[in-house]
Amino acid sequence: MWSLRAQHLMLNQTIAQTQSYAATLIRDGMRIALAHSITGIARGQLLDLRKSIHGDDAPMHGRMPNDTMAYIKSGQSPVALATVVAVYLDAERKRRSPVEAFMDAWSVAKLFADGATPIDINAAWYAVRDVKSGWVSWNFCKNCKAGFLLDTKQTKKTDNCPYCGMQKQKRHEVAQ
Secondary structure (H helix, E strand, O other): OOOHHHHHHHHHHHHHHHHHHHHHHHHOOOOHHHHHHHHOOOHHHHHHHHHHHHHHHOOOOOOOOOOHHHHHHOOOOHHHHHHHHHHHHHHHHOOOOHHHHHHHHHHHHHHHOOOOOOOOHHHHHHHHHHHHHOOEEEEEOOOOOOEEEEEOOOOOOOOOOOOOOOOOOOOOOOOO
16 A cells, blocks of 8 residues: 555656646647646646747637648648557557557657648647547558548548558448
8 A cells, every 4th residue: 555655746746747748738839728638737727838838929829620631631641640640549558548648649740740741739639539539530551551540521432541552441440
């Protein structure tokens, strides 16, 4: 049995780690509402954090795409977003918390981002959310075995793997 002091120390470390994650998310441009949903930190604290990080140069408020396919249509790379989802799902299978799994996925995504089309952290979170909720299918290519995103609402499906181009993929959904 853990002593009360040990439990308090572990709780403080968890809170500090979550605040560190929140700072990274805000620094990288995540919207306050999304940072709140993934970390559980109060919106007021996140607003203060954004002001301390960005000052008067804080990211603009306003309407942004709110699903994966809208981000892809606006220029986000489906391959980059699929990479985020693949790493997130792998981390989740290893029993990482949602915030830890997303931080793992985001770290990998930043390694592959190019300067011409940087990956948007909000798009990355929506890709994870949309696959987990079933709004976007998670498919595996029979040829190269890569996971990729497929819009379940799209009326004319191409079913082409974005990595190798193989056609007529068999769809496999991720267990929710």
